[in-house]
Amino acid sequence: MAEKALVLKKEKLIQHLKGLNSVLVAFSGGVDSTFLLAVSHQVLGDRAVAATADSFTYPSREREEAIEFTRKRGISHIVFQSDESDDPDFLANNPERCYFCKMSLSRKLLEIASEKRLAHVAHATNCDDLGDYRPGLRAANEMGMIAPLLEAGINKEEIRFLSKEMGLPTWDKPAMACLASRIPYGDPITEKKLRMIEDAESFLQKNGFSQYRVRFHGNTARIEVEPSEIEMIIDQDLKKKIIAKFKDIGFLHIAVDLEGYVTGSLNRGIGIDVEIDNCK
Secondary structure (H helix, E strand, O other): OOHHHHHHHHHHHHHHHHOOOOEEEEOOOOHHHHHHHHHHHHHHHHHEEEEEEEOOOOOHHHHHHHHHHHHHHOOOEEEEEOOHHHOHHHHOOOOOHHHHHHHHHHHHHHHHHHHOOOOEEEOOOOHHHHHOOOHHHHHHHHOOOEOHHHHOOOOHHHHHHHHHHOOOOOOOOOOOOOHHHHOOOOOOOOHHHHHHHHHHHHHHHHOOOOOEEEEEEOOEEEEEEOHHHHHHHOOHHHHHHHHHHHHHHOOOEEEEOOOOOOOOHHHHHHOOOOOOOOOO
């Protein structure tokens, strides 16, 4: 990583934020949105406000961590109820699922920004996101939301590096995505399925896995972990605990994916694989 180039990218981000006057940051509490919010608050002070959706598609621990972060930093934070659970287009879980969800979320964020007299709504899409299938990004663009990290040409590795420099607790936080992304397209989304996934992934987290996904295939849980942790997951004692817990959650079969964790692996079902673009 070229340090001089990264300094210039961060300066470009700062200058972009200065020109906004005020901003509402869509804040999930993940690596990217935490970095964007922290820099926005440094630059704009009280004119940078965080907004977090209370959604059934995200683990409750993520929302609580987001609330704790803003509380400690004295950042104004709005938690609002999302409504994708009432959207039949989202629940049907076709390949445009994320588009419908982001449209709904964007409308809510724009309403909040208008009420609070904030000039812009920003989301934390970074350069690495461009290589994945992300219909939600199209929705955000159509709704007029802005992506300052993209404008500055910053990727995930750079966000982690800069976050560590800033002392942000999320610098090494595992990547997180909507729980609905664990369910293959065409299989309807229900709250029961999402809670099963959340409980299973929370168990993996508590047992020391650094990056994980539990993909929902009917009554089968397909576990993805980092390739270096596959041996750990088949350790006899831990394996027995995982099987017992997952069966208690409601899964009849538990499988480990030998390929390991792959971002957006279910997109292969619609003929799309991930190729990182890095804003090039």
